[in-house]
Amino acid sequence: MKPAPFRLERYFAAHEFSAPYLLCSSDCESVDIRELLALEPQAHDDFLRLRLGYTESLGSPDLRRAITALYAGIAADEVLVHAGAEEAIFNFMHVALEAGDQVIVHSPYYQSLGEVARTLGAEVAEWRGDPEHGWALDLAALRQQLTPRTRVVVVNFPHNPTGFLPTGEFVRELSALAEQRGFIVFSDEVYRGLEAERTDRLPAFADVNERAVSLGVLSKTYGLPGLRIGWIATHDRELYRRMAAFKDYTTICNSAPSEFLATLALRHAETLAARNQQIIQDNLDRLDGFFAAHMDVFAWHRPKAGSVAFPALRRGNVEVFCAKLIRDAGVLLLPGTLYGPDLNCFRIGFGRKNLPAALHRLEAYMREARSA
Ligand SMILES: Cc1ncc(COP(=O)(O)O)c(C=O)c1O
Structure with missing residues (x-):
C-alpha cells in the first residue's frame, strides 16, 4: 500500500518558503555554519580538511x-x-x-x-x-x-x-x-x-x-x-x-x-538548547499576553515543554481562519485539521526569533477583523 500524502508536509511545501511570517514552525531558531565552527578553535580548519x-x-x-x-x-x-x-x-x-x-x-x-x-x-x-x-x-x-x-x-x-x-x-x-x-x-x-x-x-x-x-x-x-x-x-x-x-x-x-x-x-548541546529555551520562554510570555486579550476567540493552554502548542478556535472554522490569515496578513498558522478531521485548533510555533514580528501582524489582523 502506498502512503497517503503527508498533509502537514504538503501544507509546508506550499507555504514555508513564501509566507512572510511563519508562526507554526516546530523547529527552533537555527544557526549558520560559521557560528557552529566558532564553537571550537580547531573546528574551521578540521571542517575544510574533511x-x-x-x-x-x-x-x-x-x-x-x-x-x-x-x-x-x-x-x-x-x-x-x-x-x-x-x-x-x-x-x-x-x-x-x-x-x-x-x-x-x-x-x-x-x-x-x-x-x-x-x-x-x-x-x-x-x-x-x-x-x-x-x-x-x-x-x-x-x-x-x-x-x-x-x-x-x-x-x-x-x-x-x-x-x-x-x-x-x-x-x-x-x-x-x-x-x-x-x-x-x-x-x-x-x-x-x-x-x-x-x-x-x-x-x-x-x-x-x-x-x-x-x-x-x-x-x-x-x-x-x-x-x-x-x-x-x-x-x-x-x-x-x-x-x-x-x-x-x-x-x-x-x-x-x-x-x-x-x-x-x-x-x-547544552549551550544550543539553552539559547532556544530562552527564546521559547520569552515568546511564551508574549503569547500569554496575546491570548489573554483574545480569550473569546481562542482557548490557550501554556505548555510546559516543546516549541509548539495547539490552541482551539472557539468560533468559526479553523481552515477558513488560517486561509484568510495567510492571504490577508501573510501569517502562517497550521490548521489542526491537518492532524485529524475533528480538530478545530491550530498549531502555533514559538521557537524562533521572528515570533514578535509575526505576532504583531496577527494582533493587527485581529484588531482589523474585530472592527470590520
Ligand atoms: C514529532 C515529530 N517526529 C518526527 C519529526 C521529523 O523530524 P525531522 O524533520 O528532523 O526528520 C517531526 C518533525 O516535525 C516531529 O514533529
Whole structure:
C-alpha cells in the first residue's frame, strides 16, 4: 500500500518558503555554519580538511559517542544514526511490524508515526489526549485498547502538536505495562530538552525500558534541521541489528559534513538548547499576553515543554481562519485539521526569533477583523 500524502508536509511545501511570517514552525531558531565552527578553535580548519568519502553506516563513532551524553545509560553501539528523525521512523516501522499487527499511536500525531505502519498493513489505533485536561493521556484508556496483536505503542513527549508532557511516574507505569503486555514503546523524543523546568525533563524511554526505542534528532531542540541528523537509541540488540541492515536500502550512510557539524554541535548541546529555551520562554510570555486579550476567540493552554502548542478556535472554522490569515496578513498558522478531521485548533510555533514580528501582524489582523 502506498502512503497517503503527508498533509502537514504538503501544507509546508506550499507555504514555508513564501509566507512572510511563519508562526507554526516546530523547529527552533537555527544557526549558520560559521557560528557552529566558532564553537571550537580547531573546528574551521578540521571542517575544510574533511574528506568526502562514504561514512560509517551506523553513524561515525565520534557522533554516536556524543549522542550518548543525552542519555543516562546508552552506549555508542546502541545508537544508530539516520537522516533526520523521519528516516528512523520509516525504518523502525518496517523492521518492527508485520501486516496484521496493531499499533497504538498517541494522538493527534505527526502523520508518519501512524501512516508508515498503515502502509505495511498494520492496524493503527489512536490513543487520544484529552483536550479538556491539557491533552493528557490516560493509561486506563490504553489498557482497554491493547489486544494480543498490539506490537508497538508510539508516544511523543513533549508532544507535537499539543505540548503535552506527562510525569516521570507516567513513563514508568507505561514502561511496566509494556513489559507486562509485551509491546515495544517507540518514544518520539525529538522535542526533549525543551522543558521550561529542568526537573520536568523525562528520562529517555530507552533508559527505563530494555526493549523501548528512543527517537532523537538535531532538528528541534538544537535548531539544526538542515543537518538531517537523527538517531534511535535502544538496548534491544536484535532490533538494532535489523534496523542497521534495513538502512542499506534507504540512505546507507549519512552525509560527512553533517556528521562533522552534528558532532561539534552535540559537544555544545547544552549551550544550543539553552539559547532556544530562552527564546521559547520569552515568546511564551508574549503569547500569554496575546491570548489573554483574545480569550473569546481562542482557548490557550501554556505548555510546559516543546516549541509548539495547539490552541482551539472557539468560533468559526479553523481552515477558513488560517486561509484568510495567510492571504490577508501573510501569517502562517497550521490548521489542526491537518492532524485529524475533528480538530478545530491550530498549531502555533514559538521557537524562533521572528515570533514578535509575526505576532504583531496577527494582533493587527485581529484588531482589523474585530472592527470590520
Ligand atoms: C514529532 C515529530 N517526529 C518526527 C519529526 C521529523 O523530524 P525531522 O524533520 O528532523 O526528520 C517531526 C518533525 O516535525 C516531529 O514533529
